[in-house]
Amino acid sequence: MVNGYAPKTLQEALELRAREQVVPYGGGTDLMVQNKEGVSYLFLNNIDELHHITDDGEYIRIGAAVTFTEGLESDLIPPMMKDAVSLIASPAIRNAGTFGGNLGNASDKADSVLVELVMDAQVRLVSKDGERMLPVDEFFIKRGVNDLHDDEIIAEILLPKDICAMPYYYKKVGGRNALAISRIAFAGSYDIKDGVLTRFTASVIGGGTFKRFRDIEATLVGKTVEEVKANADGYVKAFIDSMTFTRGRVSAEYRKTVVTNLFKDYLETL
Numbered sequence: 001m002v003n004g005y006a007p008k009t010l011q012e013a014l015e016l017r018a019r020e021q022v023v024p025y026g027g028g029t030d031l032m033v034q035n036k037e038g039v040s041y042l043f044l045n046n047i048d049e050l051h052h053i054t055d056d057g058e059y060i061r062i063g064a065a066v067t068f069t070e071g072l073e074s075d076l077i078p079p080m081m082k083d084a085v086s087l088i089a090s091p092a093i094r095n096a097g098t099f100g101g102n103l104g105n106a107s108d109k110a111d112s113v114l115v116e117l118v119m120d121a122q123v124r125l126v127s128k129d130g131e132r133m134l135p136v137d138e139f140f141i142k143r144g145v146n147d148l149h150d151d152e153i154i155a156e157i158l159l160p161k162d163i164c165a166m167p168y169y170y171k172k173v174g175g176r177n178a179l180a181i182s183r184i185a186f187a188g189s190y191d192i193k194d195g196v197l198t199r200f201t202a203s204v205i206g207g208g209t210f211k212r213f214r215d216i217e218a219t220l221v222g223k224t225v226e227e228v229k230a231n232a233d234g235y236v237k238a239f240i241d242s243m244t245f246t247r248g249r250v251s252a253e254y255r256k257t258v259v260t261n262l263f264k265d266y267l268e269t270l
Helices: 011-017 069-075 079-085 090-096 098-106 111-118 214-220 225-230 232-242 252-268
Strands: 022-024 041-044 053-055 059-063 122-127 132-136 140-142 153-160 168-173 184-193 196-205
Touching: 011 041, 011 225, 011 232, 022 098, 022 111, 041 214, 059 098, 069 079, 069 090, 069 098, 079 111, 079 168, 079 184, 090 214, 098 111, 111 168, 111 184, 111 196, 168 252, 196 214, 196 252, 214 232, 225 232, 225 252, 232 252
Parallel strands: 022 041
Antiparallel strands: 053 059, 059 153, 122 132, 122 153, 168 184, 184 196
C-alpha cells in the first residue's frame, strides 16, 4: 500500500489531492511524530511554487513550504514575524518547519499564526478547480480544526505591506528561554496619527484563546494615546473578560495573570 506521494509540481499535487485521500505536509515536524497508521501523505517540499517569498506591492507573500529559517534570512519578512519565528523550537525544527504547516496544523500555540492574526493576514487556498482567499482568523476555526477543504492545499500566506511597516508589540512566555512551546504569547499591531490611534489589534495564543476581539479593538480606535492609557484598566478588563483560559502545563489563573500584565504593558508602550 502506498503511504505517500512526492509531487514535483503544484498541478501534480492538486491532481493527487483531488483524487486521493492524502494529508498534505511540508516539514512534518508536528505531523510525523504522531505516527498514525493507515494514513497516506502528500509531501509538498519538492514544489518550487510553494518556496518563494515575494513582494507584489500590496502584500508580502510567503509560500506555504517556506521554512522558518528561510523566513528569518529574508529581507522581506517583517520584524514582528521574525521576532516570533526566531523563538520557535530549535534550529533543526526551524530548518524543517514551514509557515504553511504552522497554519495548517491549527494549533492554539502556533507562533507564526499569532502574528498573521494581528496583521490581518490572508491565506490563499488552491485546488484543481480554482482558489479562494480567507482571512487567517476565518481559516482557523478552533484547536485542531481549520477550513481547509479535502481537495485544497495551502499555497501562500499574505501579509499586508502597510501593516508590516506599523509599530507592534510581541512577547512570548515559555517554561525556559529556548526550545519552549508557548505557554502564552501576546502580539498586537497599531498605528498612531497625531496622537490618535488609527489602528489597534491584539491577540493571545496558549490556554484556549486564539482569536481577534474586533469589537473591543474598535473601542480604542479614534482615542488619543492619553485617553487609552488613562482608561487602561477598563480596556484590559474588557479583553480579559472576553477570553477563555484553560489549564494545560500551567493553570488557567497563571495564564490570565500573565495576559493581564502583558496587555497593560502593551498599552503602556504605545
